[in-house]
Amino acid sequence: MLRHRVDAQAAYVLHTYPFRETSLIVEVFSRDWGRVSLMARGARRPRSALRGLLMAFQPLELGWSGKGEVQTLTKAEWLGGQPLLSGKALFCGYYLNELLLNLLPREDAHERLFSVYAQTLRRFADGLHEADLRRFECALLSELGYGLTLAHDVEGAGISAEASYAYEIERGPVRLAAPGDSPLCVSGRTLIDLAHDDFTDPRSLAEAKPLMRALITHYTGGKGLETRKIFMELQELS
Amino acid sequence: MKATNSLDHLIESLRCLPGVGPKSAQRIAYYLLQRDRDGAAALAAALMQSLETLRHCQRCNTLTEADICERCLSPQRDASLLCVVESPVDMNMMEQTLAYSGLYYVLMGRLSPLDGVGPRELSLERVLARASDGVVKELILATNFTNEGEATAHYLSEGARARGLSVTRIARGVPVGGELEYVDPGTLAQAVRERRSLA
Ligand SMILES: [Zn+2]
Numbered sequence: 001m002l003r004h005r006v007d008a009q010a011a012y013v014l015h016t017y018p019f020r021e022t023s024l025i026v027e028v029f030s031r032d033w034g035r036v037s038l039m040a041r042g043a044r045r046p047r048s049a050l051r052g053l054l055m056a057f058q059p060l061e062l063g064w065s066g067k068g069e070v071q072t073l074t075k076a077e078w079l080g081g082q083p084l085l086s087g088k089a090l091f092c093g094y095y096l097n098e099l100l101l102n103l104l105p106r107e108d109a110h111e112r113l114f115s116v117y118a119q120t121l122r123r124f125a126d127g128l129h130e131a132d133l134r135r136f137e138c139a140l141l142s143e144l145g146y147g148l149t150l151a152h153d154v155e156g157a158g159i160s161a162e163a164s165y166a167y168e169i170e171r172g173p174v175r176l177a178a179p180g181d182s183p184l185c186v187s188g189r190t191l192i193d194l195a196h197d198d199f200t201d202p203r204s205l206a207e208a209k210p211l212m213r214a215l216i217t218h219y220t221g222g223k224g225l226e227t228r229k230i231f232m233e234l235q236e237l238s
Numbered sequence: 239m240k241a242t243n244s245l246d247h248l249i250e251s252l253r254c255l256p257g258v259g260p261k262s263a264q265r266i267a268y269y270l271l272q273r274d275r276d277g278a279a280a281l282a283a284a285l286m287q288s289l290e291t292l293r294h295c296q297r298c299n300t301l302t303e304a305d306i307c308e309r310c311l312s313p314q315r316d317a318s319l320l321c322v323v324e325s326p327v328d329m330n331m332m333e334q335t336l337a338y339s340g341l342y343y344v345l346m347g348r349l350s351p352l353d354g355v356g357p358r359e360l361s362l363e364r365v366l367a368r369a370s371d372g373v374v375k376e377l378i379l380a381t382n383f384t385n386e387g388e389a390t391a392h393y394l395s396e397g398a399r400a401r402g403l404s405v406t407r408i409a410r411g412v413p414v415g416g417e418l419e420y421v422d423p424g425t426l427a428q429a430v431r432e433r434r435s436l437a
Pocket residue numbers: 295296297298299300306307308309310
């Protein structure tokens with residue numbers, strides 16, 4: 001097993017679990033090492049310097065060493081610049097983290113995804129926009145090799161903005177004679193906009209949501225996401 | 239299946255204590271049985287008695303022997319204020335300040351979406367129902383300033399607003415007597431963002 005010594009790595013905490021009486025297991029998304037699990041010894045002691053520092057959604061600089069599945073956190077510094085998330089944006093932050101915890105394999109670097117994640121959190125702090133969520137979902141799927149086929153339909157023909165398509169997971173868009181009503185039915189315009197990361201057209205944005213949801217449900221093995229359930233309970237209040 | 243004897247059973251039972259693994263459980267079991275049998279008997283009796291007599295107060299959710307606890311019934315308290323805290327320890331801290339004379343609701347937890355703890359698991363509906371008794375004029379959210387505490391406060395504030403209740407959140411910032419030089423940067427950053435006008 002490879003022995004690591006990582007000194008100053010840009011990272012975010014995805015989640016923490018209590019371990020033994022005073023320690024924490026920290027699930028981390030780091031720039032160069034991807035997802036790693038770290039043990040933060042004594043982090044739950046009342047006067048621990050790590051208390052309050054190992055907080056999700058805040059840019060940190062972490063150091064760790066050791067070997068095996070759980071390595072030892074040796075250093076943590078607060079980088080700043082990211083306002084604390086609040087309100088709905090906070091719940092969306094949890095959604096991003098749940099996606100990463102569910103889909104990201106351990107110790108696989110995803111630098112581009114890391115920067116999209118950081119950028120999405122910064123945008124959340126200025127107000128929540130659906131487009132940021134869609135952009136993150138697209139980036140995540142394409143980084144994991146589950147990217148959508150958007151340049152042509154399954155027959156190899158170019159996408160026509162005016163046509164309707166049924167998106168078949170792991171195959172691509174199938175051109176339809178008439179618009180269908182399954183979550184996987186989208187207009188050619190939406191596919192073209194997705195290919196360009198362009199969510200300015202409200203219809204494309206609206207159609208992308210059920211499509212992304214169906215893809216994510218598929219790749220997370222059909223299990224419902226906790227954060228989505230809670231978000232729905234939140235919506236029911238108002 | 240192997241039949242377990244009393245000792246194994248005790249060790250196994252001790253593991254339900256937070257932070258107690260198999261080794262500690264074994265150590266505690268031997269200690270109680272060899273060194274402090276009286277203490278063990280007292281502990282067993284106290285546990286049994288607590289289980290029988292203690293329940294959650296119908297109003298504030300803390301543990302009490304009556305249906306409604308003494309604090310909730312006290313005429314000295316201002317029943318128009320209801321302060322929501324995560325744990326009994328937090329409530330005791332609030333009491334120590336002598337700055338608050340209203341009533342409480344103790345959540346006994348916080349929202350934690352990634353651990354599967356949602357509004358339903360935490361019975362947040364009960365907090366909103368409690369705050370809607372017609373006497374409460376202000377719901378004060380004193381959950382922790384962690385992501386989970388913030389998420390809990392947000393959910394409650396949305397629910398309170400939907401019911402037309404007035405809701406406030408305790409302030410955060412530099413501690414009393416705190417010198418900027420020694421304040422952690424996260425606290426200072428948020429204090430700057432939430433600065434208030436003195437005009
Ligand atoms: Zn009470």
